[in-house]
Amino acid sequence: MSDFRVIDTLQPVTMMALQGSRQKLLLLAAGERAFALQGFDGVSLQSVASDAGNRNKYAIQYHFKDKAGFLEAILRTRRSELNRRRQQLIDTAIERGIALELPVLLEIQFAPIAEQIGPNGETWFARLLFHLLTRLEPWSDIPLALGLDEPGNATIELWRLTNEKIAHLPAHQAQVRRSVAAWMVPGTLVDRENQIAAGQQVAPIEVWLADAIRMTAASLIC
Template sequence: MAKKAVAADKIAEAGDAKTRMLIVAERLFAQGGFSGVSLREIASAAGQRNHFAVQYHFGSRDGLIQAIFDHRMVQMEPIRGRMLAAARAGGGLDDLRTLVEIIYLPQLELPDDDGRHSYAGFLSQYLLRARSRRFGEFSSATPPGLAMTLGLLRERLGHLSEAAAQRRLISASFMFVHILVHHGDREWAEAGNEPFAAAVADTLDQIVRCLEAPIAD
């Protein structure tokens, strides 16, 4: 599946200028931070002669950041759709571990050409900007598969207030992002450390326990 994701990424890079800017900006933001990369630098790295190409397509830095997030959510939607269908067929839509997998595992299908996960680096910064106390609210346009999964997850977290459920979801997301950023790169694998698949499985177990833990009195 990773090879297919890489191939899809290459196709996107060879496509329209707007998509190329999204992919290039994601990588640069992951490396230098949201405020550490200029919009002119992004346009140039994406092969745009017009230094104001980012503003033309996205309006502002914030518009670009949101567009990257939404673009990746849409990319993962077919994967989530298949996982939801399989869970529905197997009667697993009320299983917390299954729902967690549907939310997080599609991110494994978004590596760069060199096998790294720049999206994870981008997402960690995006989550730090999150201010909403409403569960699962990270964008004004949540794809239907993700929205359905988050809705089912919220039902399973009925013991939590809306703000507490959102806080735990963000914390859980940071846990998974950490695995992608630090454990999924080549240096980690070549050093003979814990297998990536084992780290992912253990992290998903941690996320489930984090989400379902009762609120302390």
């Protein structure tokens, strides 16, 4: 994968491969898909429970209290894996003597999003993030969606280092560019999946991802 500096190969991971009870992971996987395809307001918790194969139509309320708590659990479960993977890539870059320049920081930050997949390779998590970041009535907890609500993790360190790279920009420009950078890679992954659904031939996900990361870097420093 010559388009990447740190990643040797993408390491896809499904919700069911993550840590947790099988019953809860089935609910989280079904919820991730539902929120990605229907948006926050369009999701029926009873339908999600049914899709997960759970006979108790109130299973989600039992485990996660309400819709907001359910969405938070989905994000936190994925975020734990994202932080683990990002820290692994930071360590790899340091071990290889790769300078943490902006393109490398963005590769480490955003490539793991493409690794969070559905059972058949769907990029539902990226679609969910894109929805939360761009919906008309923004979700109230964007820091949680981006993994920025708890100190001391790899995600926050990557954003800190990225902010240092654009510290020369006026504050309003930096804010706009950070906002665009947050959704550019998820949006690209969504567009690729939409084209596949429409029956179009598309390049491998690695090509799309590398281009999206290059565009994100250019948007931050141009």
